Amino acid sequence: MWRKNSKNVSPTNQTDTTLTITEDVEQNIEQIKHCLGDPFDLVYKEYKFKRTAFALCYIDGLISTEDLERTVIPSLMDWFKENDSSSGARDFSQHIQVPKKLNTTSDFSIMLTALLRGSTILFIKKGTEAFLISDQHWETRSIEEPSSQTMVRGPREGFVEALAVNSTLIRRRITNPRLRFKSFIVGEMTQTMVMVIYIEGLVNESALNVACSRITNAKASEIFETGMLEELIEDKGYSPFPTLIDTERPDVVSAALTEGKLAIMMEGSPFALIGPATFISYFQTAEDYYNRFDLSTFLRMIRFIAFWIAFALPATYVALTTFHQELIPTDLLISLAAQREGLPFPAIVEALIMETVFEILREAGIRMPRPIGPAVSIVGAIVIGEAAVTAGLVSPAIVIVVSLTAIASFANPYYSIAGSARIMRFVLMLFAATAGIFGILIFTLILCIHLVSLRSLGEPYMSPFAPFSMKKQKDTVVRFPMWWSKRKKRWKQEA
Known part of the structure; x- marks a missing residue:
């Protein structure tokens, strides 16, 4: 891993301080080649006239060579045919008309950084400054619909790496x-x-x-x-x-x-x-505002229920079957007892095994090639679950609980908050196996205290519930109609 060899030193810090931009164009090119290790993608072109010489230097793949040859180079050559560099670089910078953003610098390190960021460097004979022509252009992924946040109604554009x-x-x-x-x-x-x-x-x-x-x-x-x-x-x-x-x-x-x-x-x-x-913002999506308010409110409530199922359902099963059988209806209790007869593991071990197996299947489905990943994960879950029940290792009830938990974890629109529920689910199962419903309540209380103490960029994480704000309740659990919720902009200056 690259971290083992990483040091808190900029890649050019050790050489930039001793190098300067000189009047010799060829010497400047040699200094750049020395600093970068003479890379294969470093391109430099020298142009000479009667009393004038200049050079262009750039990294291949970081600029548009088509634009360079069509606009920049012809403009430079037209100017140099009528002028020379004897009047100095300053005169050049005031009269040349390059159809790109043009800056100058006499600092070698700044010039080198600009080169690595996709600028074309122009050196002129008898000039101690480098001209930075901003012409960054590289291949990027086309704009597509985000795969991590899909929706039925709304724009299909997603960010790219540029x-x-x-x-x-x-x-x-x-x-x-x-x-x-x-x-x-x-x-x-x-x-x-x-x-x-x-x-x-x-x-x-x-x-x-x-x-x-x-x-x-x-x-x-x-x-x-x-x-x-x-x-x-x-x-x-x-x-x-x-x-x-x-x-x-x-x-x-x-x-x-x-x-x-x-x-x-x-x-x-x-x-x-x-x-x-805020915590509540992880259960809200852009699609909530593209649909009717009643449907959006219903879907938000479904997400809250799904989050609680993904977080607490396995722990609740462990607590009820281990400590609080009197809370289970008689017919269901008899059915669960019949299913668990002859099983070698207690409920907590049974739940931990099935949850761990499902997490492995989930991770394997993500990492495998896309054409076969979903199929393998689905088939694997069905086969392993059926085989485990047939072999008498787990009960059918725990398979149902784990399946509902898995489905509920996918209902959250943000992967990060769903990951939090996955982590805490295992901790909550241990509390439930230790103290039953009381363990679940204790852990939930600790979790609420932790959430209230959190800050996001210095602001309360549980806002607008803690501290409570009545004015901001119109767009939390319930999404009020657009004509009801009139938002006033807090402009500090007039346009």
Whole structure:
């Protein structure tokens, strides 16, 4: 793994400080080749006229060579045919008309970083500055429907790995001059670009300041995905619950921005982070606002019920069959007793075995090739469950409980909160096997205390329930009609 050899040193820090941009074009090219190890994809082209020489240097695959040859090079050659570099680079920068963004720098490290980010570097004879022509262009995945968050009604667009494309998807939905994009560079080795997106005057200023401060102070050698950044900027202390929402949908991010939240996006990742997050927000989807309010409210309640089933159903089965048989109806109790007759394991071991087997099948289905993954996981679950019951290792009732639990865990729209329920399910089963219903109540009480103490970017995680806010109850468990819930924008400045 690369982490073993990673050090908190930038890849160019050891050489950039001793190198400078010189008047010799060839020497500048040699210095770049020395710093980068003469890579195969480094392209440099030298052009010479009577008294003039200049060179273009770029990384193949990071720029559009077609645009370079069609617009940049002809423009440069036309200028140099009529002028020379004897008047200096400053005169050049004031008169050349390159149809791309043009910047200058005399810092070798800045120039090298720009080169690695997809800029074309222009060196001119007798000039001690490098010209940075922004022409980033590389192959990206086409915009498709997100596979992790599907819906029946709504837009089909999803984020891709290119930050420029993702920001465009946001701008298309929010054509407001107050939309802001603040950029950061994180990861000492990777130098990954991170963007914080918000609407000025509407965003929660406290959360914005906390997010920007934590991103600035994020210390890591490499960051490749927003999940790695999320772990660095979360509030201190362990929690099985996520405190930032991750999504691939531009409409979800746009809706969050109009509600005063902020979004964090990263180059190379199709997932955006939304904060501050609340516990209730993990049970709400963008589709809730595309359907009628009565259907949306019904579906939200179904998600709450499904979350509780995924979290507590196996533990409840263990508690009832082990300690509280008097709470089970007589006919059902007789049926369960008949099923469990002759079984070698107690209820807790039986539940742990079946839950573990299902988690293995779930993980195997995800990691296997897509054409065969779902089929193998479904067939495996049916075959193993039937074989275990036939062999007398488990009872049919526990197979039903585990199946209902698995189905309920897929009903949540966010994978991260469903993962939290999967983790806590095993802990809750141990409490139920120790103290029955009382163990379940004790663990639930501890969990509620933990949830109330959580913060997301400094804001209460259980808002608007704790602290309680009556005004914000219109869009929690119940989704009120759009004509009823009139939202007032909290603009701090006039447009």
